[in-house]
Amino acid sequence: MTMKMALTILVLFSLIGGCATWSPVDGRLNSEGYIVDIPPGWMKFDSGGTVMISRDGPYLQYVLLQERPLDQPFHHTRKRLTAQMLPQEAAQVIIDDLSSDMAVKNLSVLENTPAIIDGHDGFMLHYSYRNQQGLLLKTAYYGFIHDRIYYSLRFTAPQRHYFEKDIRTFESILSNFHLVAAR
Amino acid sequence: MWVFVIILFGYCTGGWAAEFASLNSEEADIRDLMERASEDQQLLENSGILYRNEELEPYLNRIVARLDANAASPDGGFKVKMIKDPHLNAFTYPDGTCYIQTGILARLENEAQLAALLAHELAHFVKSHAAIGIRRFHRRLRSDFSRQPLNQEASPSRAQIRRRIECVWSGYHHEAEYEADRESLKFMIRAGYDPYEALRLFEHLAEEMSRENLKEPLISGSHPRLQARIEKCKEFLKNLKPQNRDGFNKVGNFEEHIQDLLLENIGIDVQAGRFEQALQASERYLALRPDDARGHYLQGEIYRQQDHSGTDVIRAELCYKRAIGLDDSYPEPYRALGMLYYKTGLPQQAKPYLEASLTLAPDAPENAYLRNYLSQIRP
Numbered sequence: 266m267t268m269k270m271a272l273t274i275l276v277l278f279s280l281i282g283g284c285a286t287w288s289p290v291d292g293r294l295n296s297e298g299y300i301v302d303i304p305p306g307w308m309k310f311d312s313g314g315t316v317m318i319s320r321d322g323p324y325l326q327y328v329l330l331q332e333r334p335l336d337q338p339f340h341h342t343r344k345r346l347t348a349q350m351l352p353q354e355a356a357q358v359i360i361d362d363l364s365s366d367m368a369v370k371n372l373s374v375l376e377n378t379p380a381i382i383d384g385h386d387g388f389m390l391h392y393s394y395r396n397q398q399g400l401l402l403k404t405a406y407y408g409f410i411h412d413r414i415y416y417s418l419r420f421t422a423p424q425r426h427y428f429e430k431d432i433r434t435f436e437s438i439l440s441n442f443h444l445v446a447a448r
Numbered sequence: 449m450w451v452f453v454i455i456l457f458g459y460c461t462g463g464w465a466a467e468f469a470s471l472n473s474e475e476a477d478i479r480d481l482m483e484r485a486s487e488d489q490q491l492l493e494n495s496g497i498l499y500r501n502e503e504l505e506p507y508l509n510r511i512v513a514r515l516d517a518n519a520a521s522p523d524g525g526f527k528v529k530m531i532k533d534p535h536l537n538a539f540t541y542p543d544g545t546c547y548i549q550t551g552i553l554a555r556l557e558n559e560a561q562l563a564a565l566l567a568h569e570l571a572h573f574v575k576s577h578a579a580i581g582i583r584r585f586h587r588r589l590r591s592d593f594s595r596q597p598l599n600q601e602a603s604p605s606r607a608q609i610r611r612r613i614e615c616v617w618s619g620y621h622h623e624a625e626y627e628a629d630r631e632s633l634k635f636m637i638r639a640g641y642d643p644y645e646a647l648r649l650f651e652h653l654a655e656e657m658s659r660e661n662l663k664e665p666l667i668s669g670s671h672p673r674l675q676a677r678i679e680k681c682k683e684f685l686k687n688l689k690p691q692n693r694d695g696f697n698k699v700g701n702f703e704e705h706i707q708d709l710l711l712e713n714i715g716i717d718v719q720a721g722r723f724e725q726a727l728q729a730s731e732r733y734l735a736l737r738p739d740d741a742r743g744h745y746l747q748g749e750i751y752r753q754q755d756h757s758g759t760d761v762i763r764a765e766l767c768y769k770r771a772i773g774l775d776d777s778y779p780e781p782y783r784a785l786g787m788l789y790y791k792t793g794l795p796q797q798a799k800p801y802l803e804a805s806l807t808l809a810p811d812a813p814e815n816a817y818l819r820n821y822l823s824q825i826r827p
Contacts, residue, residue: 341720342719342720342721343720343721343722343723344721344753345721349791351787351790351791351817352817353787353814353817354787361718361719361720361721364719365716365719365720367497367533370491370494370495370496370497371494371495371496372496374813376813377813377814377816377817378816378817379816379817379820395494395495397491399491399494
């Protein structure tokens with residue numbers, strides 16, 4: 266399906282069904298497992314364990330927040346995350362899932378380091394890749410495992426201009442990310 | 449709102465009519481097919497997924513030339529390239545560029561099986577199956593349109609038409625597959641390869657299907673069922689009556705050429721978490737190159753990561769040590785062994801290996817983790 270066709274159908278569904286899938290974020294995002302403060306002007310698309318937020322549309326920039334049980338399989342690698350994994354090992358599973366995805370072209374891991382997210386030991390990846398259309402994208406990816414749940418926050422934008430434009434905003438989102446105490 | 453909907457509808461049907469007009473010409477379809485094939489190949493060339501091997505690629509093309517010198521000549525246009533993909537597949541674009549995935553090449557046992565695979569793809573090209581497929585589809589489409597007006601539900605959508613065009617090269621019609629199987633056996637016999645090895649190629653596919661719980665080994669659903677193809681091939685062989693199997697070439701210098709690819713594909717299988725396949729291939733690789741440090745390191749990675757039982761960790765440790773013993777300047781097994789000891793609560797044992805890894809590969813991307821581990825180990 267072409268992009269034009271997909272957008273046409275999306276507009277038609279929105280008009281006829283009257284249900285918008287994107288909605289404004291009112292300052293704070295509350296999920297079952299975490300809370301995070303979002304700057305004004307960003308919209309969210311919530312599909313259960315995954316929330317996508319964007320200010321100018323996902324083609325220009327998006328932040329993806331995911332919480333997934335450890336036994337949930339990945340799409341492209343059969344490797345699983347386990348509670349005993351070191352952050353380095355968890356990072357390798359994420360890299361292997363990306364490397365095994367044929368839609369991700371020219372993947373290049375630019376940085377792979379330990380990171381602390383909300384006080385939890387995790388990892389940080391910076392990588393670039395080309396999408397199916399050949400556009401060069403860059404991602405900053407943070408992940409950690411806590412209580413049999415894998416949490417990840419990633420920011421993706423076209424490498425040219427848009428990544429640098431919003432990376433600080435993403436870092437501010439990251440610093441405002443907190444697990445809910447009940448977990 | 450309705451005005452907007454009507455405008456959108458007009459836009460959609462306008463585009464549809466234009467597309468239909470262009471589809472009215474078979475030549476336009478074939479041009480479209482060739483253009484899209486060329487665009488796809490351009491994407492593949494720039495994607496970083498092509499496997500380049502300066503010895504193996506000419507070797508593959510020499511086998512093609514042996515199978516059919518005319519088709520493989522520069523004017524004939526058939527050329528072979530490889531894709532880094534652990535799955536068992538191969539496909540040929542209508543311009544004669546054939547892409548073979550490393551997964552299927554790594555599974556082959558001898559040159560005759562390789563010849564069977566190449567001969568099959570070559571037969572699709574020589575018999576112009578892509579162009580025949582598009583013409584057949586076009587005639588069927590025209591006949592459908594002559595019976596049904598455009599606005600009926602049964603009219604195919606643009607996406608369906610596009611999909612069918614894609615199918616022309618992603619999976620040929622059943623008869624085309626059988627024809628390619630039959631022609632490939634003739635190519636093999638003429639070139640002096642044992643045609644019965646083609647059946648072994650099917651066995652590899654069947655093994656993979658069973659292991660992966662697949663209905664059919666190839667992505668396209670339009671391929672005839674594997675068992676039916678095996679039966680047809682046996683029938684073809686009976687009719688072709690190849691004499692004296694001992695006179696045929698099976699092995700050639702296949703194993704000499706395939707070793708680097710085997711190692712590459714083990715790495716790809718490990719990334720994809722296909723540990724069973726990776727372990728089987730690593731046994732084969734190490735039988736060919738018993739003193740290869742990278743082969744032992746990768747086998748260690750398979751054991752460590754699959755971690756079926758406590759003995760896997762011990763096996764991994766032995767593999768890493770063997771790799772270090774074979775090449776003490778190779779940093780990966782030091783890093784892996786250091787991590788293994790660190791994780792299993794043996795920090796003092798981990799320390800020298802982590803330090804050696806940092807010394808041997810001071811710019812490795814994961815060094816920040818190793819420094820972190822070392823900072824937590826008491827002197």
